Amino acid sequence: MQRLSIIIPTLNEAACLAATLERVQALDPPAWEVLVVDGGSQDHTTAIAAGAGVRVLQSPATGRAVQMNEGARQASGALLCFLHADTLIPTDLVAVAERALVDPSVACSGFVSLMRSGQRTCWGVSGLNLLKTYLAPLLFRPLQFLRGLRLLFGDQVMITRRHTFWSGGGFDEALPLLEDGDLCFRLLKQGRIRLIRRVVVSSDRRVRAWGAGKAMATYLGIGILWGLGLPPRHLRRFYDDVR
Template identity: 75%
Template sequence: MERLSIIIPTLNEEAWLLGTLRTVQALNPPAWDVVVVDGGSTDTTTTIAHGAGITVVQTSTAGRAIQMNEGARRASGTLLCFLHADTRIPTDLVSVARGALADDSIACAGFVSLMRSDGKTRWLISTLNLLKTHGAPLLFRPHLFLRGFRLLFGDQVMITRRDTFWSVGGFNESLPLLEDGDLCFKLLKRGRIKLIRRVVFSSDRRVRQWGTCKAVVMYLSIGILWGLGMPPGRMKRFYEDIR
């Protein structure tokens, strides 16, 4: 039976990490192992992880791609699950992941992500993000869409096989943004990208910081610029790092 490792990249996530770790520890069946990969937090993030009995790995450089690759090296499962520190997962995630990847034609799978805080769901933003999964490939890369390309982002809890992940070189550590979408491109060489019809919940911290109107413009702009081929390094200036 496939063993699922959960990898959580962190940087100053004290406000969110404990809640996420509680959902991880409530999994039934449990994950094979859980690795928090910290990029140099100056708050209590690592203390929280240690206190929860979670393995913590430190990287000398902060960067989501760098941290997730290091976590993949340290994890020992046959399946790799990349989880953001502010995302809540269902208790049956392990079974759902095994079921999704039981099909050898699937190279990667991810969930429907809803942005939520204080019991309130941001339906407009969540719907736009869901439409992006199918709509962006269909509009900008229709030939790849027909081959099974779907655009997943990190808040959708991406899951892939360990050997498949490393066969395409893992995450591109030179990318400051959209390393998840880039991975989907690479994994398409190994099989289809699947959207699991189950929900995970991510924090709406960026929407609260920006406001709904700015968030809509930001997310649409990034999607369009991605479709037009703008390098992620240039897009980074539009995407603030909010904790």
């Protein structure tokens, strides 16, 4: 079995990190290593990570792309798994990840993400996010869609090979958001992007903060504007930071 490194970028994630790490520690088989890359948290995020016995790194700068690249540089596994601090993964993730990448024509894989709080699932927003995986590339990049482009985003837990990740250039550290979707475009040169038909569960904190209507409008609007070519730096103002 190939060694899998899990990389978790954090910034003030004390409210949700413990549950995420508890699920990570329950993996069977276990991950090779877990790296929490912190961007300067002012709460107890790093203490929670250290208490869980995972490796804690301080990022040279704040920003998800910067932090995930730093984790990838420090990781020693052949497979890299990028996990958001508010996302719960299945206990067989390591085996699922290896099976997903056994085909050399697949460059990157990710899961179906459900947004949930307790027993309540936000089906509308979850469905929209799933639809974007297929519909956005089909509408805006149809030729690339036919070549195997699917758009994965961070809450879908992206998994790729270390050499594939760096051959694609890693995450673009100049992007304030959508660094994950951007990476999918560049990884397409290495192979297909695949959606795994398994579920991960992400916090619905933005839906609770914004309301379902605003959340769906925001996600849809950002996706359309990005697809039409508006740079992510101009889209950042529509995406409030919610912890």
